[in-house]
Amino acid sequence: MLTSVRLYNNKKVDAEYSKKDEKPFICPLCKEEVFLRKGLVRIHHFYHKQNSNCHFGEGESENHRLCKRQILNALQKEPAAINFDIERTELKTVIPDISGRIRDIPVVIEIQNSSIDIETIKYRTREYTRRGIYLLWILIWNDRLDSEKYNPRLWERYIHDLYKGRLYYWKEDLDVIPYHFGDYYFYREPEPYYDTSGEQHYPGSYYEFSKRYVTPIKGNVVNIVEGFLPFVRNYEKTDIFEFHNSILYSDNQNIWW
Numbered sequence: 001m002l003t004s005v006r007l008y009n010n011k012k013v014d015a016e017y018s019k020k021d022e023k024p025f026i027c028p029l030c031k032e033e034v035f036l037r038k039g040l041v042r043i044h045h046f047y048h049k050q051n052s053n054c055h056f057g058e059g060e061s062e063n064h065r066l067c068k069r070q071i072l073n074a075l076q077k078e079p080a081a082i083n084f085d086i087e088r089t090e091l092k093t094v095i096p097d098i099s100g101r102i103r104d105i106p107v108v109i110e111i112q113n114s115s116i117d118i119e120t121i122k123y124r125t126r127e128y129t130r131r132g133i134y135l136l137w138i139l140i141w142n143d144r145l146d147s148e149k150y151n152p153r154l155w156e157r158y159i160h161d162l163y164k165g166r167l168y169y170w171k172e173d174l175d176v177i178p179y180h181f182g183d184y185y186f187y188r189e190p191e192p193y194y195d196t197s198g199e200q201h202y203p204g205s206y207y208e209f210s211k212r213y214v215t216p217i218k219g220n221v222v223n224i225v226e227g228f229l230p231f232v233r234n235y236e237k238t239d240i241f242e243f244h245n246s247i248l249y250s251d252n253q254n255i256w257w
């Protein structure tokens with residue numbers, strides 16, 4: 001978590017602009033004390049005591065915090081991005097990583113890096129949809145996406161399918177790279193064999209569809225402020241997933257795969 005509440009005046013504070021001697025700091029969700037961590041290399045942030053059960057800030061890696069900080073800083077320089085902030089607590093049932101308006105469109109950016117339950121993805125998507133907020137879910141780019149064989153996690157496939165075959169990976173500032181997961185096939189070349197009459201056979205090679213791996217197909221880099229549009233996602237039940245009617249923020253490129 002990059003923000004907390006300063007007990008002294010009950011005001012939301014940002015770790016970047018806070019000092020340790022301004023403590024105590026309180027978690028806005030569980031109201032327990034949180035602690036400021038500042039360093040030369042790490043992104044300044046607040047953390048709970050180790051035995052805390054609070055979900056706020058849980059599972060946030062250094063990359064997650066870096067992404068949140070960089071996107072916020074970049075948005076705040078954009079005239080078309082209005083009233084952006086991180087970790088707003090007003091919605092009560094969800095704490096968006098980043099929220100504000102792009103021109104006249106209310107937008108939430110959720111950053112996902114660690115493993116997440118698909119039910120949690122559905123819940124958050126529903127919570128933003130019922131409030132009329134367009135959701136942009138982004139992951140953090142990793143170099144395995146540039147190989148021809150990629151093993152996405154199940155929740156990663158879910159978000160990909162939620163956006164009808166697009167998944168956004170953050171690179172830097174406001175730039176994200178959309179990927180489509182294409183099919184992956186294993187090349188199989190069976191061994192020659194002998195039949196009962198002693199004759200040798202050479203079975204032909206073939207391709208076998210992989211359920212586990214995909215071929216990542218990269219789209220053009222898109223800018224969060226310039227390259228996205230509201231997108232209405234209708235209900236759908238597929239072999240593995242179920243999607244509810246939801247409103248999303250999706251890139252404006254034509255299909256590139």
Ligand SMILES: [Zn+2]
Nearest residue numbers: 027029030054
């Ligand atoms: Zn807490």
